[in-house]
Amino acid sequence: MDFSRVHLDAEDQDFLEEVRTFLETHITDEVIRHDRETGDNFHEAVHLALGAAGYLELEWKTQAEGGFTRVRRRIFELEKRRFHVPWVTWGTTAMVARSVNSFGKDELKDEVLPKVFSGHVRLCLGYTEPEGGSDVATCKTRAVRDGDHWIINGSKMFTTGAHNCQYVFLLTNTDPDAPKHKSLTMFLVPLDSPGIEIQGIRTVDGDRTNIVYYSDVRVEDKYRLGEVNDGWTVLREPLSVEHGAVAAAPDGLADVSIMMHQANFMATAVDKVAANVGRPDPNGRRAVDDGAVAYRLGRSAARLEAALSSPTLYGRVAIAQTMRDIAPDLMDVLGAAAALPVETDGAADDGASEYVYRFAPLSGIYGGTLEVFRNMISQHVLGLGKPAYAAKRAS
DSSP states (O other): OHHHOOOOOOHHHHHHHHHHHHHHHHHHHHHHHHHHOOOSSSOOOHHHHHHHHHHHHHHEEEEEEEGHHHOHHHHHHHHHHHHTTTOOOHHHHHHHHHHHHSSSSSHHHHHHHHHHHHHOOOOEEEOOTTTTTTGGGGGEEEEEEEETTTEEEEEOOOOTGGGGGSSSEEESSSSSOGGGGGGGEEEETTTTTTTTEEEEEETTTTTTEEEEEEEEEEEEGGGEESSSSOOHHHHHHHHHHHHOOOOTTSOOOSSTTTHHHHHHHHHHHHHHHHHHHHHHHHTSSOOGGSHHHHHHHHHHHHHHHHHHHHHHHHHHHHHHHHHHHHHHHHHHHOGOOOOOOOTTOOOTTTTTTHHHHHHHHHHHTTOOOOOHHHIIIIIISOOOOOOOOHHHHHO
């Protein structure tokens, strides 16, 4: 493992200072409080400011297309994380915009992409269905052709950000008699279309997601992405990105796995617990001088570092599992005051451990369950074959 530092030249150092000044100006206490209260992981004024400053376009484009250099991209990613920029809706927007660019008609690209870069258009994911679980290919939402239009009926669960977005990247079934991976068609559906109803759902960690109902929604064929019944081709790349099944960057200037943003909250909690147990009480005693406390804290820190160093799908699993495993230990080390949330009088670590404890179960569900990812590792990385779920026949 290479622990060397990246030394910035004068221009990149100036860029770092520029980004920090921008974020200090826009990521105020009010923005952080708004994000915590709404659970949106989005703030429109901040998003529009990022667009107006050109940062959204620079981050989306490759260096060859005029985007950030590799070093500046890394600077920008890390500073956004350190300032806790509400980011989830931009993450889905950037992902879907790539599919629009690859599979959309020129008319659709012209309608969507410039406003994506300015921040005025946001895009969300319409994959999971209320009874579908992690297997999105079992899609029941139907799209039926009607001349130059399609009529869509169905519902989608966990469409995070839909209430702040203008389009949804919608997975539909256009041939129910075909094999499931040959029956899918993708659309970019305008969310102001008649027949769409968005209902909010709050999760245990305080985030907001949505269930979205589609009732005789009429969509022009220009909003179709890719070929009819070839939606799996369109969907494959963004699914791989969401799953974290992407190759590590050879220059080291990128996260080694997905969910590093969430892992930052876990690292903050470990640091705050360490600071708390290292402070002397009025009698001069420190909790960390107790061998059991030191052992549990040290084990949590070691697990954290191992998770942060695990690449690709392994890291996706390691981060989520580590959150689940160490959050109870961190709270137990601090005692009852660790159960108090952020900005509560008497909270042992200002709610850092309490938040990680609530977020941990969800970290193993978002984008697919831990069981799904473990199966992906066993089948596609380790070559162990597909699990046999069917009961054995009696001989």
